[in-house]
Amino acid sequence: xxxxKTRQQIRDHIFCELTRSICPECRRVIxxxxxxxxGAVYLRKRCPExxxxxxxxxxxxxxxxxxxxYNKPGAIPFDFATHVDQGCxxxxxxxxxxxQHTCVGLIEITTRCNLACPTCFADAxxxxxxxxxxxxxxxxxxxxxxxxxxxxxxSGGEPTLHPQLMxxxxxxxxxGIYHVMLNTNGLRLAQDVDFVRELSQYKPIIYLQFDGxxxxxxxxxxxxxxxxxxxxxxxxxSTSGMxxxxxxTVAQGINDNEVGDILRFALEQPAVLGVCYQPxxxxxxxxxxxxxxxxxxLPDVLNALEAQxxxxxxxxxxxxxPCPHPTCLARTYxxxxxxxxxxxxxxxxxxxxxxxxxxxxxxxxSLELHSxxxxxxxxxxxxxxEKTTADLNRCCDLSLPAGTNSERFAGxxxxxxxxGFMDEYTLDVKRLMKCCVHELLPDGRAIPFCAYNTLxxxxxxxxxxxxxxxx
Ligand code: SF4
Ligand code: SF4
Ligand code: SF4
Numbered sequence: 001x002x003x004x005k006t007r008q009q010i011r012d013h014i015f016c017e018l019t020r021s022i023c024p025e026c027r028r029v030i031x032x033x034x035x036x037x038x039g040a041v042y043l044r045k046r047c048p049e050x051x052x053x054x055x056x057x058x059x060x061x062x063x064x065x066x067x068x069x070y071n072k073p074g075a076i077p078f079d080f081a082t083h084v085d086q087g088c089x090x091x092x093x094x095x096x097x098x099x100q101h102t103c104v105g106l107i108e109i110t111t112r113c114n115l116a117c118p119t120c121f122a123d124a125x126x127x128x129x130x131x132x133x134x135x136x137x138x139x140x141x142x143x144x145x146x147x148x149x150x151x152x153x154x155s156g157g158e159p160t161l162h163p164q165l166m167x168x169x170x171x172x173x174x175x176g177i178y179h180v181m182l183n184t185n186g187l188r189l190a191q192d193v194d195f196v197r198e199l200s201q202y203k204p205i206i207y208l209q210f211d212g213x214x215x216x217x218x219x220x221x222x223x224x225x226x227x228x229x230x231x232x233x234x235x236x237x238s239t240s241g242m243x244x245x246x247x248x249t250v251a252q253g254i255n256d257n258e259v260g261d262i263l264r265f266a267l268e269q270p271a272v273l274g275v276c277y278q279p280x281x282x283x284x285x286x287x288x289x290x291x292x293x294x295x296x297x298l299p300d301v302l303n304a305l306e307a308q309x310x311x312x313x314x315x316x317x318x319x320x321x322p323c324p325h326p327t328c329l330a331r332t333y334x335x336x337x338x339x340x341x342x343x344x345x346x347x348x349x350x351x352x353x354x355x356x357x358x359x360x361x362x363x364x365x366s367l368e369l370h371s372x373x374x375x376x377x378x379x380x381x382x383x384x385x386e387k388t389t390a391d392l393n394r395c396c397d398l399s400l401p402a403g404t405n406s407e408r409f410a411g412x413x414x415x416x417x418x419x420g421f422m423d424e425y426t427l428d429v430k431r432l433m434k435c436c437v438h439e440l441l442p443d444g445r446a447i448p449f450c451a452y453n454t455l456x457x458x459x460x461x462x463x464x465x466x467x468x469x470x471x
Contacts, residue, residue, distance in 0.1 A: 012037060013035040013036060013037035013042070014035065014036040014037070015033060015035060016033075016034040016035060016036050016041070017033075017034045017430075018031060018032070018033055018034075019031075019032050019033075019034060019043075019428050019429055019430050020032060020088070020089070020428075020429040021043060021045050021426075021427045021428055021429065022089075022424060022427055022454065022455065023045070023047035023049070023050050023053065024053055024292075024424035024425050025047065025049075025050040025053075026047060026049060026050060027424070027454075027455065027456060028047055028048075028049070029087075029089065029090065030045050030046065030047050030048075031045065031046075032044065032045035032428065033045070034057070034428070036061045036065075039059075039060065039061050039062070040056060040057075040058060040059050040060065040061055041056075041057040041058040041060075041061050041064045042054055042055065042056055042057060042293075043055050043057050043425070043426055043428060053292070053425065054292070054293065055292035055293065055295075055425035055426050056292065056293050056294065056295055056297060056426075057297065057327075057426050057428070058297045058298060058299055058327065058420075059297045059299050059300050060297075060299035060303075063298070063299045063302075063315075064299075064327055067320040067326040067327045068326060068327070068357070069326075069355045069356070069357040069358055070319065070320040070321075070322045070326040070354050070355060070356060070357075071322060071325065071326050071356060071357060071434075072322040072323065072356040072374075073356075074099040074100030074101065074323070074434060074436070075100065075101040076101065077094060077098075077101040077102065077145045077146060077446075078144065078145050078146070078147055079144060079145045080093075080094050080095055080096045080098070081093065081094060081095075081145075081443075081444050081445045081446065082094070082095045082445065083095060083096070084096055084097050088429045088432065088433055089427075089429050089432050089448075089451050089455055090455075092445065092446075092447045092448060092451050092452075092455075092457060093438075093445055093446060093447050093448060093451070094145075094438070094445075094446050094448075097433065098433060098435075098448075099433045099434045100323060100324060100434050100435065100436040101145075101146060101436065102142070102145065102146055102149070102436060102437075102438045102440075102446055103150065103151065103323055103324075103378060103379035103380040103436035103437065104150075104151045104152075104153055104379050104380060104436065104437045104438070105142050105146075105149060105151070105152045105153070105438055105440045105446070106152075106153045106155050106437065106438065106439050106440060106449065107130070107135060107138055107139075107152065107153070107154055107155065107168075107439075107440050108122070108130075108155050108156050108157060108159075108439065109129065109130050109135060109154055109155070109156060109157075109159050109162045109165070109168060110127060110128070110129045110130065110156045110157040110158065110159060110161055110162045111124055111125075111127025111128055111156065111157045111462060111465075112124065112125070112126065112127045112128070112129065112156070112157045112158065112161050113125055113127075113156060113157045113158040113161070113185070114158050114161060114185070114187050114188070115158070115185050115187065115222055115223065115224075116223055117185075117221060117222045117223055118220075118221070118222075118223055119221050119222075119249055119251070119280060120284050121281055121283040121284035121421075121423075121453050122156070122157065122284055122453075122458070123284040124156060124157040124158070127157060127462075128465055129161075129162050129163070129164075130162075130442065130465070132164045132167050132168065132171070134442045135168050135171060136171050137442065138440045138441070138442060138444075139152070139171055139172055139175050139177065140175070141440065141444045142175075142177070142440055142446075143175050143176070143177075145446065148176070149177050150177075150179055150380040151177075151179045151180075151181065151379075151380045151382065151385075152172055152177050152179070152180050152181070153180075153181040153182075153183055153207065154168060154169070154172075154180060154181070154182050154183065154204070155183040156183070158184065158185055158187070158188075159182060159183065159184060160182075160184050160187075160188035160189065160195070160199075161188070165199075166198060166199070166202065169199075169202035169204060170202065173202065178385075179205070179380075179382065179385045180202065180204040180205070181204060181205045181206075181207045181245075181382065182199075182204040182205070182206055182207060183207045183209075183247070184206065184207065184208060184209065184233075185208075185209045185222075185226075186208050186209060186210075186226075186229055186230055186233030186234075187226075187229055187233075189206070189208075189232075189233035189236055189237055190228075190229045190230075190232035190233040190236060191229075191232075193236055196236045196237060196239075196240050196242075197240055199240070199242070200237075200240035200241055200242050203241075203242060204242065205242070205243050205244070205245060205382055205384050205385065206237050206242050206243070206244045206245070207244075207245050207247055207276075208230070208233060208234070208237070208244050208245070208246055208247060209222075209247050209249075210230050210246040210247060210248055210262065210266075211248050211249055211250075211255055211258075211262075212248070212255040212258040212261070212262060213227065213258060213261050213262065213265060214227075214255075214258065215227060216254075217254060217255040217258060220251070220254045220255075221249055221251060221254060221255070234269060234271065234272070237271055238269065238270065238271035242271065243271060243272075243273050243383070243384030244269070244271045244272045244273065244384075245272070245273065245274045245275065245276055245382070245383070245384075245415075246262065246266050246272055246274070246275045246276070247275075247276045247278065248262050248275065248276070248277050248278065249278050249279075249280050250277050250278065250279050250280065250296050250301055250304075251279075251280040251296060252280075252294065252295055252296045252300075256296055256300065256301075256304055257304075257308070258308075259277060259301060259304045259305055259308055260304065260305060260307070260308025260309045261308070262275060262277075263275055263305065263308075263309060263312075263313070263416065264309070266414075267336070267341070267414065273383035273384045273413065273414060273415065274382075274383045274384075274414055274415035274416065274417065275415075275416055275417070276416075276417040276418075276419060277301045277416075277417070277418045277419070278418075278419050278420075278421060279295070279296035279297055279298060279300065279301060279418075279420055279421075280295070280296060281421045281422065281423040281426075281453070282295075282423045282424065282425060283423045283424065283453045283454060284453065292425035292426070297420060298327075298329075298330055298418050298419075298420035299315070301418045302315045302318055302330060302418060303315060305416070312341060313332065313334070313341075313343060313416060314343075316345065317332045317334075317343035317345050317346065318330040318331065318332045318345075318416070318418070319331065319332065319345060319350055319351070319354055319377060320354075321377050321378065321379060322354060322356055322374070322377060322378075323377075323378045323379050323380075323436050324379060324431070324434050324435050324436045324437070325430065325431040325433075325434040325435070327420070327431060328419065328420060328421075328431055328434075328435070329379070329417065329418065329419050329420070330417075330418045331377060331415065331416065331417045331418070332344065332345060332415070332416050333376060333383075333392060333413055333414065333415050333416075334413070334414045334416075335392075335396055335400075335409035335412065335413060336409065336412045336413065336414050337409055337412060341414070342409075344376075344395065344399065347399050347400060347401070348369070348373075348395075348399040349362075350373055350377075352365065353369060353370045353373040353374065354373060354374070354377055366398065368394075368398065369395070369398055369399070372391050372394055372395045372398070373395070375387070375391050376388065376391050376392065376395065379436050379437060381415075382415075383413055383414065383415040388413075389411060389413070392413045393411065396409050421449070421450055421453075422450040422454065423450075423453070423454055424454045427450060427451075427454050427455075431450070432448050432450055432451055435448035435449065435450060435451070437449045439452040439457070439458075439461075441461055442464075442465065443464070
């Protein structure tokens with residue numbers, strides 16, 4: 001009997017696009033497919049040597065696809081450090097094919113750290129410090145490529161361990177870079193009041209690692225209970241008059257049930273002007289016990305926030321950030337007056353201004369609002385710096401209904417930001433090419449942050465500097 005096939009089988013996914021990635025085992029650059037399946041987004045790729053790999057990129061295909069309309073043209077830096085040779089992602093950088101300038105420059109001034117977090121993507125611990133002369137030349141190069149750079153992040157390792165941190169902050173200021181963020185675990189801020197007092201003279205925004213409110217979270221993510229350290233650090237920083245952003249690494253089954261509590265806690269702290277949530281990435285020391293198919297992604301954090309704050313913040317309050325690739329980040333701002341919290345997208349149709357693809361012109365279109373919202377939904381906008389405060393004040397005046405007393409909100413703003421970094425499993429060159437968060441290196445290169453962590457650039461930099469192999 002002849003077997004006649006009467007019906008073709010249907011694939012279990014929608015093929016979305018072809019991009020490039022790397023093999024998570026050997027880091028060879030390979031083609032990758034972006035697939036939509038069961039309402040989620042996956043990256044599927046095949047290494048000729050190590051076979052197929054698949055990873056969850058976004059748990060919400062609709063958010064991912066809708067994000068794309070927030071993409072916008074990038075700005076070209078004044079200079080590139082490398083040439084196009086092997087093609088992305090092997091030519092960093094920046095090479096002339098890169099699609100966005102540096103909104104945020106990162107300088108890791110030390111690889112030393114006073115913690116040994118099991119989740120550390122930098123594998124920090126014992127290491128080396130950059131010299132002041134090296135950091136100064138990196139700042140000079142930053143000015144050369146950007147003209148008028150907006151934000152520098154001083155990072156590590158633990159940057160408060162660097163013996164010349166104050167000189168480094170002064171060097172940034174002397175070059176007109178006034179917006180300095182200091183990424184820290186808070187140990188020294190909690191333990192050394194004189195240091196905090198001296199630090200406050202330079203008024204950096206303190207980017208404080210803060211993962212939750214229960215002991216188990218810190219045991220799991222940081223290797224020890226740090227709750228008292230975090231509270232003391234916050235108290236000392238607040239007393240000295242510096243502003244703070246809390247930075248929470250969010251891991252499935254460890255602290256995804258605390259994102260709402262972190263937010264409520266943050267809103268109660270006068271010095272805290274925002275929270276940045278970062279779904280955990282599998283890089284550096286965080287390569288154990290991971291499952292690339294079951295992980296936190298950006299929309300999971302948004303959904304958890306809505307569920308855990310009883311709608312104080314909803315998923316619909318957030319919008320993608322257009323200056324990098326818009327699937328990388330989501331952000332919202334709220335005007336705050338005591339218990340009253342008004343997320344901007346609830347009173348202003350920000351899509352009229354941030355949807356760069358449709359580029360629709362609405363009847364009540366305001367050029368001023370366009371410029372304000374574009375500036376606020378950019379990586380270089382940070383609550384606590386003068387420009388962002390001025391933009392938010394003006395936005396408040398223009399957007400609140402007539403007759404509302406906008407003065408009660410003046411200066412009282414809060415930002416929530418979700419940054420979904422990529423790792424070896426999720427690396428997608430179309431996102432990388434639009435990255436605007438760049439590691440600045442002593443040799444003058446600027447490497448997109450996710451490339452730095454996944455493609456071996458970090459290891460090479462460490463070998464060049466300290467003769468140390470990180471992984
Ligand atoms: S990520 Fe950017 S700088 Fe690096 S190779 Fe690709 S285009 Fe060039
Ligand atoms: S995650 Fe931060 S605090 Fe923890 S070991 Fe790495 S650099 Fe240090
Ligand atoms: S650091 Fe990674 S996730 Fe962030 S903007 Fe750059 S490519 Fe996107």
